[in-house]
Amino acid sequence: MKSEKISELTTNRLSIYLRCLNELAAEGSKTVSSDNLAKRFHLNSAQIRKDLACFGEFGVRGVGYYVEDLRQQLTKILGLDHHHRVGIIGAGRLGTALTDYYGFRQTNFEVAALFDADREKIGTVVSDVKIYDVRDFAKIADRQGIDVAVIAVPAEYAQRVLEMIVASGIKAVMNFAPTPLLADEEIKLKTIDLTISLESLSYFLAGSGKNGKE
Amino acid sequence: MKSEKISELTTNRLSIYLRCLNELAAEGSKTVSSDNLAKRFHLNSAQIRKDLACFGEFGVRGVGYYVEDLRQQLTKILGLDHHHRVGIIGAGRLGTALTDYYGFRQTNFEVAALFDADREKIGTVVSDVKIYDVRDFAKIADRQGIDVAVIAVPAEYAQRVLEMIVASGIKAVMNFAPTPLLADEEIKLKTIDLTISLESLSYFLAGSGKNGKE
DNA sequence: ACCTGTGAAATCGTTCACAGCA
DNA sequence: TGCTGTGAACGATTTCACAGGT
Structure with a gap:
């Protein structure tokens, strides 16, 4: 060892x-x-x-x-013997799709709350998960014991949302916004940039003929 | 150069x-x-x-x-001056969320068709995209000029779906099923494994205190 | 005979440092 | 002077190859 x-x-x-x-x-x-x-x-x-x-x-x-x-x-x-509570910021298509993503449950993660800025959405419920006003994030995150945050908002808001998350004391963040974010050393930030993956396929198709493979 | x-x-x-x-x-x-x-x-x-x-x-x-x-x-x-047509296999939450993912449009990708095995879903329309019977994949893919496939089915079906895609002549595939797939060299396969990313956060939280960073 | 654990070698990727051109 | 393009140094990761335990 x-x-x-x-x-x-x-x-x-x-x-x-x-x-x-x-x-x-x-x-x-x-x-x-x-x-x-x-x-x-x-x-x-x-x-x-x-x-x-x-x-x-x-x-x-x-x-x-x-x-x-x-x-x-x-x-x-891997810490999979511990339970984690997830808050998803952004209740659009992606955020709501993630809400009942089977992988969460499988991995001992539970989506505890959704957050959005849209008045129309706030207060409604998606797959048994309530949508809160994003301005109440810190309060709800604390009350619900949320320890993992997922950023599912448009790229231009992502950095601000990240700062809000960090300010509330959460240390583990998954980012789906297609932009690199800046965070302190002590935060674990994992960015999943679908746009880069798509462009990687595009690059392959453009130069086609030549090798693929994962 | x-x-x-x-x-x-x-x-x-x-x-x-x-x-x-x-x-x-x-x-x-x-x-x-x-x-x-x-x-x-x-x-x-x-x-x-x-x-x-x-x-x-x-x-x-x-x-x-x-x-x-x-x-x-x-x-x-990066080939972003070319248009690509995407077929998504699996019209569940993830597949339909991807259907109107803004990143596709931004990157010159257009979702041309969804595919599913569920009789209830086949024939319906999501965000202007029709859901076809997955058994008709090769036919529809050819007719619609689809050159990129997205796998959004449960892990246990993913390998079979991939083989079907490859058999139809498509060379670029994006896989969201949490399992490593095997494909020939000439296929460009990009796997986005959310479960691994989640477990990576879990690992971080388990050993917490120690450094994060992307 | 089989299979782990691990130094050493090979490969791959990043950073440094500077020559050379506008 | 400012900035590119690149060989060489460095660092990280993977693979090889084998000593050592069962």
Whole structure:
């Protein structure tokens, strides 16, 4: 085990390993080797061993990893044994679609409240989640115990919304606005920029013929 | 200029530069230096010059880059001067939310058709886009000139849907199902895995106190 | 015989530093 | 003087290859 900085690339892969272990557990497998795991997605087995070695020595030489044991370890490492409450700012199409995104529930995240500036929307309910006035964000976030915020507003408001979120003491933010945001070091900000992904497809199609692959 | 392989990290940054150039052009700036661009997002100016140098010598020593010229060059390189027609498979919350996602229109992408397996949905219209039977995908895709597919179905169907898409001759695919998919080399597959992003936030909150940042 | 854990090598990406042109 | 384009240094990540445990 090494307690140095762990790269996000590594933790992202842990998510993938965990999913696979959940499947293996459901299928009744008792053990699995890194080679075996590597073949499922096409990864290198050394990478899997290295990723896991960041957190401890979970394997047994000559045998592999015990599926159930590793599953529990990864669940704990990723914090998936804790419940989180999510507030989504922006009750447009995207915000409401996310409200009942199955991935949230699956991952122990619960959408507790939506926020918008539109008078028409405030007070209404979407998928059992109430839409509040964005000006009451800090108050509601505190009252509801919200610890994760999702930014689903147009790009031009995103930075201001982020600042409001940070001011309310929330430390984990997911941003869907297609613009890079600036935040302090202690905030975990994850931007999902669909426009960049689209333009990446566009680039591929423009130069077409040449290689693709993820 | 070097015609070697260009990394996706580079083309992703081109998207960001282009956005910025569009703003600069709107503000009436005539020229901009790499140093100046670098300060807007906090990047290194050498990286910007290197990224651009992959595609040609666009700058002028002592001056910088001509905003309008570079804007047009990048638009062309990213293929944003071409129109694309999108088919979305899965007319659930996510699929329909994407249907009128503003980023599509902005980027010269047009959602031409939705596809679903649910009899109730087939034949109805969402935001002026018709929902077709997924079994007719190849036929409709061909008739409508669809060249980009979006997978917005549950994870367990995603691989099969991808194979159907590839079989119909489409080369660019965006996948929202939280599972890594396998595709041939000549297909450009971009997976946007919200579950991994969520688990990344969860990991951060679990080990909290320690550093965040994008 | 099999499989992990890990140094060492290879690859990929970023940043530095400066030559060279306007 | 100001700024680009780029080789060289640096840093991060991946892969190789094998020692060592069961």
